[in-house]
Amino acid sequence: MKILFSPSETKYKGGTTEPLDQNSFLFPNLFNYRMEAVDKYQNFIDNATNEQLIKLFGTKKQDIIEYYKGNHSDKEIMKAVERYDGVAYDYLKYSDLNKDEKDYIDSNVIIFSNLYGPILASDKVQDYKLKQTEKLGNFALENFYKEHFSEQLDEFLENEDILDLRAGFYEKFYKISKPYTTMKFIKDGKVVSHWAKAYRGIVLREMAKNNTQSIAELMSMEIENLAIKEIRKQKFKTEITYDII
Numbered sequence: 001m002k003i004l005f006s007p008s009e010t011k012y013k014g015g016t017t018e019p020l021d022q023n024s025f026l027f028p029n030l031f032n033y034r035m036e037a038v039d040k041y042q043n044f045i046d047n048a049t050n051e052q053l054i055k056l057f058g059t060k061k062q063d064i065i066e067y068y069k070g071n072h073s074d075k076e077i078m079k080a081v082e083r084y085d086g087v088a089y090d091y092l093k094y095s096d097l098n099k100d101e102k103d104y105i106d107s108n109v110i111i112f113s114n115l116y117g118p119i120l121a122s123d124k125v126q127d128y129k130l131k132q133t134e135k136l137g138n139f140a141l142e143n144f145y146k147e148h149f150s151e152q153l154d155e156f157l158e159n160e161d162i163l164d165l166r167a168g169f170y171e172k173f174y175k176i177s178k179p180y181t182t183m184k185f186i187k188d189g190k191v192v193s194h195w196a197k198a199y200r201g202i203v204l205r206e207m208a209k210n211n212t213q214s215i216a217e218l219m220s221m222e223i224e225n226l227a228i229k230e231i232r233k234q235k236f237k238t239e240i241t242y243d244i245i
Helices: 028-047 050-057 062-068 087-092 099-108 141-157 168-173 194-210 215-220
Strands: 002-005 077-079 109-113 117-120 124-126 162-164 180-187 226-234 237-244
Touching: 002 194, 028 050, 028 117, 028 141, 050 062, 087 194, 099 109, 099 194, 117 141, 141 168, 180 194, 194 237
Parallel strands: 002 109, 002 162, 162 180, 180 237
Antiparallel strands: 077 124, 109 117, 226 237
């Protein structure tokens, strides 16, 4: 069972100072591609105007810009699932899980970082700032990672049930080429955004607590405040629509 997940734009600072190498990430043989993307990120920052940095980082706060415009390689590293600080991660509450539950997340969740590409939740990443959908000049990271990582992901996921909890933008990094399941969340008859992020975290948390190993097991789980409204299948995709009650 593998769960595909989004990163978040906000991140916790801190970590350790150990260096990253090819063994720091999923797919060690593709490490050089990751570093190529990081080098392009650094080069863009080094040559960008302040207006370009505002757009790239998604903030006008000069203290934040100054922090992130420095040398990326000097930033401390931290486990990816602990680095990200968005709504889904708030509701996942990774730090409150026990060891077995954390091991489940670490081993089964693939986060689609818009800088580092597809990584395991346990992979360590440096602190970075990169607004969703932004390019590095003409360099589109989603196209780069789709080109160089899709074959390895196909092999890695070949014998796994897949739950895709990514936000729409991160689907551009990898197109799933086998049957998979997604979720949609409805409240008062309307598709939700904020609560979708929250419930992605809640669903992932419940899967870890139940050691969910298949889509069949997921379908039999009861998740507080969620009721299945509809299940729709189209080609490879099975979409479960939940009512938030």
